[in-house]
Amino acid sequence: DKGTYPFFMLKEIDEQAIVARNLIEHYFVNGLPQIDEKILSAIKQADRLYIVAAGTSYHAALIGRRFFEKWAGISTEAHIASEFAYDHPLISKKPFFVFISQSGETADSIQVLDFIKKEHYPSLTLANVMNSTLTREADFALPILAGPEIAVASTKAYMAQILTQVILAAALAGGHDQLQAELSRLAIDLQTVIDGQDKIKELADTYLVHADRAFYIGRAADADVTLEAALKLKEISYTLVEGFAAGELKHGTISLIEQNTPVIALISQSKTAGLTRSNLEETMARGAKAMTIVTKNLASSDDDIILPALNGEMEMFGPILEAVPIQLLAYYTSLGRKLDVDHPRNLAKSVTVQ
Ligand code: M6R
Numbered sequence: 001d002k003g004t005y006p007f008f009m010l011k012e013i014d015e016q017a018i019v020a021r022n023l024i025e026h027y028f029v030n031g032l033p034q035i036d037e038k039i040l041s042a043i044k045q046a047d048r049l050y051i052v053a054a055g056t057s058y059h060a061a062l063i064g065r066r067f068f069e070k071w072a073g074i075s076t077e078a079h080i081a082s083e084f085a086y087d088h089p090l091i092s093k094k095p096f097f098v099f100i101s102q103s104g105e106t107a108d109s110i111q112v113l114d115f116i117k118k119e120h121y122p123s124l125t126l127a128n129v130m131n132s133t134l135t136r137e138a139d140f141a142l143p144i145l146a147g148p149e150i151a152v153a154s155t156k157a158y159m160a161q162i163l164t165q166v167i168l169a170a171a172l173a174g175g176h177d178q179l180q181a182e183l184s185r186l187a188i189d190l191q192t193v194i195d196g197q198d199k200i201k202e203l204a205d206t207y208l209v210h211a212d213r214a215f216y217i218g219r220a221a222d223a224d225v226t227l228e229a230a231l232k233l234k235e236i237s238y239t240l241v242e243g244f245a246a247g248e249l250k251h252g253t254i255s256l257i258e259q260n261t262p263v264i265a266l267i268s269q270s271k272t273a274g275l276t277r278s279n280l281e282e283t284m285a286r287g288a289k290a291m292t293i294v295t296k297n298l299a300s301s302d303d304d305i306i307l308p309a310l311n312g313e314m315e316m317f318g319p320i321l322e323a324v325p326i327q328l329l330a331y332y333t334s335l336g337r338k339l340d341v342d343h344p345r346n347l348a349k350s351v352t353v354q
Pocket of ligand 1: 054055056057058100101102103104105106109152153154155232235349350351
């Protein structure tokens, strides 16, 4: 039931702070992440993690990958399921496979699971719909607890997929002292961003509703988010959007920048913030209409969307806060064009064909 919401997508975006709190409540006991010891020991025996998923779930894998490497110290690769099924890289001696899916029924991912089972490789599925093909067929399954997601464009499931990976990575690392407190803080910050959506609607109206193309740029973890930002916007607003590593602009894409082309920069990583800003300035010198989405500790008063500060180690959570404005920009652009936000043309919620 949509309640008073015009579209499920907006309801689902708005639920994301609650989703974060539900995950904390489910997975933490006495401040420590609790994951079945069998799952942890199976993963710890692996020499490499392979995360396999499609679409938005693949984008969540890109974010999760960094936590498995930084916190748990396990080399991790994220793969597009439809590619891995027919063209996989050399697989390590002791691989462990993680499947990520909202529906648990994505044919491309099931194809990979069938293949790795024949090779007797161990697997875990993180899914929203439990008792689905991917949760039943994998060795282990964990719920991402987003609650029913109805809109074709995935929002709260993406959030829940990232957070579940964060919690799993922390459990693999043998706990992470402050994590429960940090995630609780993050849930409050998510609510702050959600509550600031009038400003985001205005920006969608001025920058995107009348644009036929747009670009998202970012570096490091922010570069991963540009892919999801672009997918969300193209999927429901039919704008031609590309998201990519900001440093790549000068290697080709900058030739597409014209007067008033929207370029949106995501900035939450201190090491690369200055570089992304200078890339954005290069596009402005060619006429781009530049927008910035920046965490407060890296922001100036000229920035457009200022997210709560993430200092020090907390910076790793940048992609989690950025998820909300990129979703809202897509939502309000689609709405501004009077499109059917929840049912974009040519798309199904669950893709059960290859
Ligand atoms: O159910 P899954 O998470 O396996 O679905 C994967 C993709 O089909 C899905 O994320 C799709 O990209 C969404 N429509 C994006 O919003």
